Amino acid sequence: MASTPAVDTARLEAYWREHWRLILTLLAIWFAVTYLHPPFAASLNNIKILTGFPLGYWLSSQFSITVYVILIFIYALTMNHVIDKKYGFDEEE
């Protein structure tokens, strides 16, 4: 791989701002699915879903961790195929 190209400051700053918008959005979702439901798990458990899962238990054991996988792929695909491209960081090496 060639060494890092010189990039003018304005383009780098715009790129970095857009990158922050994406990761802050994703981190907000990460925070919500991690911390907002466990405090209410006891009440949520009264609701039964699918094959009989208590909702509070299901949110922690399946929902949150599946959202994590999706969040990472959204991040990787958006960065690689949308944001990097827009700012010209996708030349074939």
Added chain:
Amino acid sequence: MAQEAGYTPVTRAQIAAFRRRLAKYYGAFFVFLIVFTIVLYLLERAGLPHRFIGYAFIFLTLALYAFIGILNFTRRLDEYYVAGRRVPAIFNGMATGADWMSAASFISMAGTLWLLGYDGLAYIMGWTGGYVLLALLFAPYIRKFGQFTIPDFVATRYGERARLARLVAAICAIIVSFTYVTAQVTGVGIIMSRFFGLDYRVGVFVGLAGVLVCSFLGGMKSITWTQVAQYIILITAYLIPVTFLSAKLTGVPFPQLMYGRALSEITQLEQAMQLSSYVQPFKQALSNASAIASFKQIGLTPPEPITVKDWVGTPWEFLALTLCLMAGTAGLPHILIRYYTVPNPKEARISVGWSLFFIWLLYVTAPAYAAFSRWEVLKNVVGQPIASLPAWTASWIKTGLLTINDANGDGILQYSELRIVGDIVVLATPEIAGLPFTIAALVAAGGLAAALSTADGLLLVVSTAVAHDIYAKIINPNASYSRRFLVSRIMILIAAVLAALAALPRLALIVQIVAWAFSLAASTFFPVVLLGIFWKRANANGAIAGMIGGLIACVVYMVGNYIDPRFNVFGLSHLSAGIFGMAANFFLLIVVSLATAPAPKYIQDMVDQLRIPVGEMRLPAPGTAPGTAPGMAPAGQD
């Protein structure tokens, strides 16, 4: 020197071709594993003794790891340390999965859930959610930095005091990784003794040999390709028994979906028996029971037993533990270095996604193991006459993992008369499901793969921290390549033998230390690497103060609460001590950085370069930048 250190650039087409070739090899390997299992099953039906089936699995897998290890013998530093930086994203994902999932994930995770119920889910969420932080905040930048070790990163980013920063980081890496590897070796010994009737000590040394055959010759290169094979074995071995158990108990072979039924049956049985509910959150009281056990084992006078119930029913410990495990995940050196091995930052981003997907497969299944076996125990074991318990219980009572004691002498087994060691949940499932011994042997091979793959990755971190960071970068920067290799290999040998010796007494404390490793990583590396990437103003003084202060704050809370649980804030246990270490680290890093001079211009430029996801880093040549120590050449271009 070109032959030893030259960096081979890889194009996108080359990566794709390499990926296709790997897919063919590992696909063939998977088919072979299935055929091998079926053949052994047929031999078992024909009367082959169980002992030989067990040996067949151990020898096949160890021979395979040795074969991959020898095939990847290398004389190049970049292959030895970072697998030549040409591992495709998806295969690095599998390797990370195996690197990550240890004996604890494979065997003890489901057992922890069995014992803790909802509270155990903090581990499921913490050990997966950490990958979101790793992907968004660490992996692409670590790859962009393109060095060999995490102390390399710390020393380069905080280059004004490169030597001191490197030394502190190397010591933190050794503390975190060495305790962790000791637990893996313990896990190998336990698997060997439970499944194959080998002596625990013999098991430890067989396991040690298994670790050495892959890491000794080819370093990271052979470890990577062995870990991919180990992932395939461990995930196959994990999914098969519980799938059959789900089919047997519910008629549908999808355990991840069907354990909902097990949960609702469990809840009803618990109500009928007036037990506390399995899915009820925040039941844990703080106690120093494990401190007492450890003190006794070492021969010290144990502290008075103390239980603190004030915080039962509050979510603080659950939330804090989840955060510690997440930050620790993103700060563990043996996981971070896996993202040095991919070709570029874009592959690093995708690779974390694959890593978590492969880990998710196991973690989404672990609660199913726990729920099904709890259902089986509550339905068919508890409340039954002791004379007519299910057949599978007999062999596990012999191992001591299951203890029954008819305290009231009525001939019926009550719940309180039953004591279960968590590990039984995964180990006994093949028998509960009525599967042949061949499957039990496959599970043992899977557990072995999980323990060995993690031990490999950790041993490499320990040996490189000494051989690369302390010896080649601090003590003798002019060491020749052959000299560095020699020191690396000697260190792997020494670290492996020390880990085996530390594992021999089987101290309960070791398992405890692994749980602490996450808090320690969160208190040391997490803030320093994070702000190093995102905050130009962070400087060496701040980083060194942060790491030392974080380590001290974490250890003080940990030890204090471990011995006397009355020493607590908001009911947080010693497992969540990383919260305090992390806070201290961030605070010191920010305050000390602001109070002292900003990092020099060349370092701030470096942080700007980090943000550009294409091209290798341009780092100042040794000695040319003010304040760089000799031997500071960018590792990839040595």
